[in-house]
Amino acid sequence: MRVLVATEETQGDRADDYTWATPGELVMFGVICATDLRGTGRGCGCGRAFAGLHSERATTTAQVAEWPSSLDDVVLAFRDSLARGGWLDFGGTEEEVHAVVVEAVMEVLLVADRYPAGTVIGTDRGRQYVRQPAAAR
Ligand SMILES: [Zn+2]
Numbered sequence: 001m002r003v004l005v006a007t008e009e010t011q012g013d014r015a016d017d018y019t020w021a022t023p024g025e026l027v028m029f030g031v032i033c034a035t036d037l038r039g040t041g042r043g044c045g046c047g048r049a050f051a052g053l054h055s056e057r058a059t060t061t062a063q064v065a066e067w068p069s070s071l072d073d074v075v076l077a078f079r080d081s082l083a084r085g086g087w088l089d090f091g092g093t094e095e096e097v098h099a100v101v102v103e104a105v106m107e108v109l110l111v112a113d114r115y116p117a118g119t120v121i122g123t124d125r126g127r128q129y130v131r132q133p134a135a136a137r
Helices: 034-038 071-084 094-112
Strands: 002-006 027-029 050-052 062-066 120-124 127-132
Touching (some): 002 050
Antiparallel strands (some): 027 050
């Protein structure tokens, strides 16, 4: 199964790059603020961010990686991170909470599935782009 992990590869190639995530940790897409969504004025940069599941820090660079664990383990990791961040405290039923977790996982899996492992990607308000193609094997 391919997932997205934080990477420092290609960091700094763009003037607006930043990274506080831990290289190699799982990442997901975070919530994007209204200013960044509109793309007007000086946004905070969250529209370009991947969110580290463990560090709870953001990065503008992610790498597609083959992940050895099961889908259940990935769902559990996302659930744990979202719960720690308070994102699951919206008063939903267990079913609704699970749906939020699965949606966050699927968003990542669908993107990771589009590229070969090793590809470094960026994201801009929900659209991803290749920063560095996977190295030839
Ligand atoms: Zn923002």
